[in-house]
Amino acid sequence: MKFNNIQLSLILSACVLLFSCEGQLELSPAQSVDQEIALNSDANIKRVLIGAYANMRDEEFWGGRTILYAEMLSANNEIRWEGTFNQPREVYNKSIFTNNTFVTNTWLRSYSAINVVNNILEVIDLVDEADRDRVLGEALFIRGAIYFELAKLYGLPYSEGNANTNMAVPLVLSPTREVSDEDLIPRNTVEEVYQQVLEDLETAESLLPESNGFFARNYVASALLSRVYLQMERFEDARDAANRSITVATENGKSLIDDYMSAFNNPADTQEDLFAIQVNAQDPDNAMHLFYSTPDFGGRDGDVTILPTHINQYEEGDERLEQFVERAGEIRTDKWRDQFRNVKVIRLAEMYLTRAEANFREGTSVGATPLEDINRIRARVNLPAKSSLSLEEILMERKLELAHEGHYIHDIKRTRGEIQDNNTDDLQYNYDDPRMVLPIPQREMDANPELVQNPGYGG
Numbered sequence: 001m002k003f004n005n006i007q008l009s010l011i012l013s014a015c016v017l018l019f020s021c022e023g024q025l026e027l028s029p030a031q032s033v034d035q036e037i038a039l040n041s042d043a044n045i046k047r048v049l050i051g052a053y054a055n056m057r058d059e060e061f062w063g064g065r066t067i068l069y070a071e072m073l074s075a076n077n078e079i080r081w082e083g084t085f086n087q088p089r090e091v092y093n094k095s096i097f098t099n100n101t102f103v104t105n106t107w108l109r110s111y112s113a114i115n116v117v118n119n120i121l122e123v124i125d126l127v128d129e130a131d132r133d134r135v136l137g138e139a140l141f142i143r144g145a146i147y148f149e150l151a152k153l154y155g156l157p158y159s160e161g162n163a164n165t166n167m168a169v170p171l172v173l174s175p176t177r178e179v180s181d182e183d184l185i186p187r188n189t190v191e192e193v194y195q196q197v198l199e200d201l202e203t204a205e206s207l208l209p210e211s212n213g214f215f216a217r218n219y220v221a222s223a224l225l226s227r228v229y230l231q232m233e234r235f236e237d238a239r240d241a242a243n244r245s246i247t248v249a250t251e252n253g254k255s256l257i258d259d260y261m262s263a264f265n266n267p268a269d270t271q272e273d274l275f276a277i278q279v280n281a282q283d284p285d286n287a288m289h290l291f292y293s294t295p296d297f298g299g300r301d302g303d304v305t306i307l308p309t310h311i312n313q314y315e316e317g318d319e320r321l322e323q324f325v326e327r328a329g330e331i332r333t334d335k336w337r338d339q340f341r342n343v344k345v346i347r348l349a350e351m352y353l354t355r356a357e358a359n360f361r362e363g364t365s366v367g368a369t370p371l372e373d374i375n376r377i378r379a380r381v382n383l384p385a386k387s388s389l390s391l392e393e394i395l396m397e398r399k400l401e402l403a404h405e406g407h408y409i410h411d412i413k414r415t416r417g418e419i420q421d422n423n424t425d426d427l428q429y430n431y432d433d434p435r436m437v438l439p440i441p442q443r444e445m446d447a448n449p450e451l452v453q454n455p456g457y458g459g
Helices: 010-021 042-057 066-073 087-090 101-123 130-155 190-207 217-230 235-251 286-293 321-325 350-364 370-380 391-401 408-414 441-446
Strands: 080-081 273-277 304-306 324-327 329-332 343-347 418-420 428-430
Touching: 010 391, 010 441, 042 101, 042 130, 066 087, 066 101, 066 130, 066 408, 080 087, 087 101, 087 190, 101 130, 101 441, 130 217, 190 217, 217 235, 217 273, 217 343, 217 350, 217 408, 235 350, 273 350, 273 441, 304 329, 321 324, 343 350, 350 391, 370 391, 408 418
Parallel strands: none
Antiparallel strands: 080 304, 273 343, 324 329, 418 428
16 A cells, blocks of 8 residues: 555544445445555654544543443433433433444444554554654553443443353454455454453553653553453452552652542643543533533533432532532532533542452452552542441442542443433343443444344344
């Protein structure tokens, strides 16, 4: 293939063209998109890497929608969707159509970014030697992060127990430039995808620097690895990864912010942010603000309401209650109140909670005792220290600290819990219920005959 010099704007324009093809009669699978990417020099490869980040920061991925899906799936009669958009309502009601455009576009955006990364990896030797490890680490971080999110959303949970047979998503590890029958590949198993995620993120952690602006750093890869290990119930590994992340992050100036709500609605990364999606007036996409905020703060009409069943779980005096404010006639969370503010992906608080849980399960005290880590989280929100702990208390502290940030559904799945239906009191969804999994987009089913639909969605 002959490479042409193109600027980042053209790369992003190509992505727009990719998404406009949904209405065409002849569709190509998302993982088989012809992309002419300028990869003939160090400078061009680094520009393309920024394009991969741009795909990741889009509202269809970490710019909000993957968090929104998680919140709608785990609503548990603790939050209510009141908006007019049908796409989130389908997820909220566990009745998702295979042509749901939100679900489809997340898939498309994800595979577009993966293809960009695969193109970078093929020519990594063209990157200046001084920067090669960093660029390689960033590319692998992006691919590993995307496949992890796809596996969690479009496949049954690892904890279901049949990871070697349950299907996740197709693993595409080489660049696609022209569509052929060889590009029509089936879904890989949950185990296969998780193993690829581990390989990518473990390598990324070993290559990334401690300091890299708001891009991926080694302690960000460690933090994401801790999430992967938790889903796999590899608690010793989760503990060690969280501890590595805490150690390096705090050595580089990261710490808990004294005031809980000051950790949110920030125009730039705070001392607590390990990784956040940068949002500003030039790159304004923030789906969580769009749907969670209200018109007085630049949002819609307040599509998500917080219900008393959630608020009543907080202890009296918990400063995390300050996030709940009545606006537009209902109770809202102010975590996503302000416009043009960063989307939180990984906060340091999560790492303390992960280390506490994993240490508790393993009967260890690597880095700190579980009690020390939990009391660290409680002290920040003006709650009294505990003198003893149970696993249930640790999980509740995690739920409340990370509430409305896209974590609860994945914790429910890995701990084999259940979710209360939002409309029928006597209906609960088990952690492995097929309705807790997004469908493979119909667009992809039509384009790729090798794909098999998730149970309950037909096809």
